[in-house]
Amino acid sequence: MQIDLTGRRALVTGGGSGIGAAIARALGERGADVAVHYASSADGAGEVVAELVASGRRAIALGGDLTNSADAAATVAAATDFLGGLDIVVNNAGHLIGRAAVSEMSDEHWHRVIDVNLSSTFYVSRAALPHLAASDAGRVIVMSSLAAENGGGAGSVAYAASKAAIVGFTRALAKEVAGDGVTVNALAPGFIADTAFHNTFTPTAAQQYIVAGIPLGRAGTVDDVAGVTLFLASDLSSYVTGQVIDINGGTNFR
Numbered sequence: 001m002q003i004d005l006t007g008r009r010a011l012v013t014g015g016g017s018g019i020g021a022a023i024a025r026a027l028g029e030r031g032a033d034v035a036v037h038y039a040s041s042a043d044g045a046g047e048v049v050a051e052l053v054a055s056g057r058r059a060i061a062l063g064g065d066l067t068n069s070a071d072a073a074a075t076v077a078a079a080t081d082f083l084g085g086l087d088i089v090v091n092n093a094g095h096l097i098g099r100a101a102v103s104e105m106s107d108e109h110w111h112r113v114i115d116v117n118l119s120s121t122f123y124v125s126r127a128a129l130p131h132l133a134a135s136d137a138g139r140v141i142v143m144s145s146l147a148a149e150n151g152g153g154a155g156s157v158a159y160a161a162s163k164a165a166i167v168g169f170t171r172a173l174a175k176e177v178a179g180d181g182v183t184v185n186a187l188a189p190g191f192i193a194d195t196a197f198h199n200t201f202t203p204t205a206a207q208q209y210i211v212a213g214i215p216l217g218r219a220g221t222v223d224d225v226a227g228v229t230l231f232l233a234s235d236l237s238s239y240v241t242g243q244v245i246d247i248n249g250g251t252n253f254r
Contacts (some may be wrong), residue, residue: 003234006031008137009083011076013066013124014093016041018195019143021048023090023220023229024059032088032231033058035079039065039093058236066093067115072123076131086131088233091121091142094162096200099155110158117162129177138182139234140173142166146190146248153202153249160169163188167244174242178184183241190248193219215250 010027014020016038023050024036034052038045038061045061052059060082064075080086094117100109121142132138147156148163153200166186191210202210211219228245231237246254 003030003230003236005088005230005233007030008087008233009035009079009085010088010090011035011037011038011079011083011086011124011128012092013037013047013075013120014039014050015090016043016045016050016061019189019192019222019225020090020092021045022226023092024048024227025051026223026230027088027090028052028055028057028059029149030234031057032233033083033154035060035062035078035083037062037064037066038094039063049139052077056254063243066120066124067112067171069119069123072120072243073127074186076124076127080131085135086128086136087137088139089124089128089132090229090233091124091140093120094143096156096159096212099153100158101155102157113158114162114165117159118165118169121166129180129182131183132182133177133185137235137238138177138180139233139237140168140177140182140184140231142184142186144170144186144188144244146188146252148188149246149254153206170244171242173197178241183232183237185242186244187225187228187232187241188244188246188248188254189220190214190246190251191219192222192247194227197229213251214248218249220249 015036
């Protein structure tokens with residue numbers, strides 16, 4: 001069976017680099033038109049859009065602070081206006097911000113991490129739901145993490161908590177919108193190499209140690225995550241909702 005997303009209209013948040021960029025490219029390769037949101041990776045988002053347009057897709061780069069509900073709503077509105085509707089929303093935007101022990105964590109740090117991972121997902125999903133309900137194949141895909149299951153590395157309590165909350169959000173929203181024919185599922189990546197996340201926050205020696213413990217014997221790639229996203233965005237997953245799919249090479253089992 002082939003994954004064909006021709007005519008589908010997608011919004012990918014945090015699509016200017018890393019996993020988000022790979023997802024945006026993969027959706028376009030399967031025929032979808034894509035709005036690529038970015039917060040700080042304007043150049044990266046522009047490159048992704050240029051590639052998609054060159055391949056015959058309609059694509060646009062949209063900047064915005066998704067921790068602000070008005071910005072999130074405006075981003076969804078701009079994507080919908082440009083694409084003529086919305087079928088797929090991939091809530092990929094997120095960040096560790098920095099490592100901080102609870103005993104030393106400021107209120108500001110806690111709220112920043114919760115907002116960038118959880119609040120942004122809520123704001124975007126809320127704004128997108130009326131459009132997805134009008135689609136024949138509405139899909140909400142959100143980004144959790146292995147950290148939601150194992151607590152993550154040192155200093156990532158706020159991040160792990162936000163990603164665990166995403167799991168509850170996914171399951172509750174899936175029930176809420178099932179009557180509209182909209183599915184809601186989450187991805188939980190483990191160690192994905194060559195991303196700004198780990199290159200910034202995980203020392204090289206720690207990365208090597210993590211990879212050595214992965215049963216499949218290698219680090220994950222951004223394309224590993226994009227591939228599962230394609231499944232969830234396609235008709236192949238039309239009876240799958242409220243699920244969290246681990247992408248971790250066997251590191252952890254739900």
